[in-house]
Amino acid sequence: MSATTDELAEGSLAQDPLIKDPLTKDLAPAMERLFDIDIVERDAPITHIEGAIPPYVRGTYYLAGPSQFEVGDQSYRHWLDGDGTATRLDFTDSGVQLTHRFVRTTKWQQELDDGRALYRTFGTSFEGDQLKRGIGLESPGNVSVFRFRDQLLAFGEQGLPFALDPQTLDTRGVHTFDGRLNHVSPLSAHPCFMENGDLLNFGVSFSPKQPSLTLYRFAEDDGSLVYRRRHPLPYPCSIHDFIISERRAIFFLSPYLLDVGAMLAGGKSVMEALSWQPERGSELLILDLENGDLITHMPAGDKYCLHLINAFDHPDPNRVTVDLFELDRPVYDQYEPLPNLFVDAPAGRPRRFVIDLERGEIVEARALDYRLCADFPAIDPRHSHRDYDDFWMLGISKTGQSGRKFFDRLERLSWQGRSSHWQAPEGTYLGGEPVFMPDPATEGRGCVICQAFHALNGEGEFLLFDAQRVENGPLARLSLDPPIPLGFHASYYPR
Numbered sequence: 427m428s429a430t431t432d433e434l435a436e437g438s439l440a441q442d443p444l445i446k447d448p449l450t451k452d453l454a455p456a457m458e459r460l461f462d463i464d465i466v467e468r469d470a471p472i473t474h475i476e477g478a479i480p481p482y483v484r485g486t487y488y489l490a491g492p493s494q495f496e497v498g499d500q501s502y503r504h505w506l507d508g509d510g511t512a513t514r515l516d517f518t519d520s521g522v523q524l525t526h527r528f529v530r531t532t533k534w535q536q537e538l539d540d541g542r543a544l545y546r547t548f549g550t551s552f553e554g555d556q557l558k559r560g561i562g563l564e565s566p567g568n569v570s571v572f573r574f575r576d577q578l579l580a581f582g583e584q585g586l587p588f589a590l591d592p593q594t595l596d597t598r599g600v601h602t603f604d605g606r607l608n609h610v611s612p613l614s615a616h617p618c619f620m621e622n623g624d625l626l627n628f629g630v631s632f633s634p635k636q637p638s639l640t641l642y643r644f645a646e647d648d649g650s651l652v653y654r655r656r657h658p659l660p661y662p663c664s665i666h667d668f669i670i671s672e673r674r675a676i677f678f679l680s681p682y683l684l685d686v687g688a689m690l691a692g693g694k695s696v697m698e699a700l701s702w703q704p705e706r707g708s709e710l711l712i713l714d715l716e717n718g719d720l721i722t723h724m725p726a727g728d729k730y731c732l733h734l735i736n737a738f739d740h741p742d743p744n745r746v747t748v749d750l751f752e753l754d755r756p757v758y759d760q761y762e763p764l765p766n767l768f769v770d771a772p773a774g775r776p777r778r779f780v781i782d783l784e785r786g787e788i789v790e791a792r793a794l795d796y797r798l799c800a801d802f803p804a805i806d807p808r809h810s811h812r813d814y815d816d817f818w819m820l821g822i823s824k825t826g827q828s829g830r831k832f833f834d835r836l837e838r839l840s841w842q843g844r845s846s847h848w849q850a851p852e853g854t855y856l857g858g859e860p861v862f863m864p865d866p867a868t869e870g871r872g873c874v875i876c877q878a879f880h881a882l883n884g885e886g887e888f889l890l891f892d893a894q895r896v897e898n899g900p901l902a903r904l905s906l907d908p909p910i911p912l913g914f915h916a917s918y919y920p921r
Contacts, residue, residue: 453829455853456881458765460832461495463879463886463911465511465528469594472515472522477902479517479890480873482865485920486592487875489513489858490529490580491913492568495764498542504549504697505761509534510568512580512595513910515888526910529567529580529588530597532558548583549697549762558585559610561690569615570915574625575649577601581615583666584629603644606651612640615915616667618675620715621811622646626675630665632686637662639711641675641718655718661706662686664756669734669748672811674721675713676748678731681706682756702756704728710748712783722786726779730756735776735803738812744784749841751803751819752777752793760799766830771799771822776839794839798825801833802859802915806872806893815840818860818874818893823849836860836876838896846897853882857912862893864920870894873901877912886910 492508510529545564546555565582579587589601612629623646637659643652664682681703689699710726735749753774780790800821821835832855836848858877865871886909889900
């Protein structure tokens with residue numbers, strides 16, 4: 427017999443070391459179940475589908491995310507600590523095939539063999555933990571998955587990706603781009619792709635004296651390294667994401683500083699070594715895509731940006747528009763301690779900057795009227811690097827209330843001021859970047875896909891929505907038995 431919502435909430439509060447204030451509520455009943463899902467690797471059809479999948483949805487969807495938050499007798503405390511899994515949904519005329527696998531990273535394999543936790547993670551340090559070659563984290567491969575040439579690449583933070591078979595998700599090994607990068611080369615979890623298919627990515631050196639950012643470009647046709655350009659940074663800041671227009675690469679530099687000495691010599695986790703210093707101010711750094719050279723940089727307020735939305739060039743060659751989701755402060759501290767996330771989640775808003783490159787300054791800045799904590803912005807991929815209107819995100823409806831909470835709204839926003847959303851029922855939580863699946867026959871038409879986990883009964887689903895009418899609820903529900911953990915970033919490749 428299933429427990430009631432009140433019983434689950436009461437039990438969660440009783441065991442919750444963080445929620446001590448009697449005025450603080452448990453706003454996410456049974457949320458602990460999100461981080462206690464047993465991983466069942468599988469390759470099988472999805473047999474229970476409620477509703478109708480649009481006939482134009484024919485292609486492959488990939489999702490990456492963290493899982494397995496306990497190794498041996500070591501429990502992890504941060505959402506980014508979990509070992510990576512990759513998921514594949516293959517949409518065909520005859521149905522939907524699900525493949526779900528662990529990313530067999532160096533960390534995962536060695537800890538499996540040893541039967542205990544060996545490596546320090548983003549948010550968890552412990553006695554005797556190890557760093558990769560003494561200077562960095564062993565990537566759990568848990569943030570994003572993208573296809574490049576004949577590989578599916580699973581990315582983590584600041585480490586090389588792992589190559590997977592795009593069909594079976596079998597792990598092929600660390601991907602060094604044919605030896606052009608070495609095993610300690612920093613690389614972000616957010617590649618960008620040019621119109622010609624070339625892959626761009628970046629890495630950060632956190633040297634306190636000479637912090638720098640390196641931009642890489644790899645050719646789609648032969649995988650060659652087109653360029654590697656290093657640029658100084660004003661401070662050793664954590665940068666998770668970047669965005670490109672047709673001709674520029676844009677970075678938002680938030681003053682969220684990593685004390686690498688505290689991590690290497692002091693034994694701290696990355697989370698413990700990060701500090702928010704808004705008095706230093708934020709900056710925009712803009713580079714030339716053709717050669718990786720610096721174009722300009724400029725002050726950009728004092729807020730934090732985890733993810734950018736889109737960027738596009740103007741007919742005026744000296745202007746570019748940059749769209750991002752701006753938060754009042756960093757959000758990584760809200761990813762811990764598991765399972766009590768987002769207790770004091772910062773408010774955010776979509777922000778648009780119009781930049782004059784010749785003058786090196788922001789000439790227009792505006793924000794949409796939105797005040798929730800949200801994440802994972804996505805657009806119709808046909809509008810990448812171009813002027814556009816609509817975008818989709820996952821939001822936290824209870825932003826501003828003290829108590830653990832999670833993503834429970836699918837948002838559709840527009841730069842013209844239109845907005846709509848779908849609110850999940852109590853005890854249902856959303857995950858997975860809401861990827862847009864376009865209708866090739868109709869401009870602007872498509873659906874978005876994300877995950878849902880019903881914590882009160884332990885059931886999981888993928889949900890498909892009409893992109894323009896998310897408020898109407900799901901067009902189709904793809905039931906998962908057993909469920910899979912809620913993921914981070916996703917990608918879709920139509921046939």
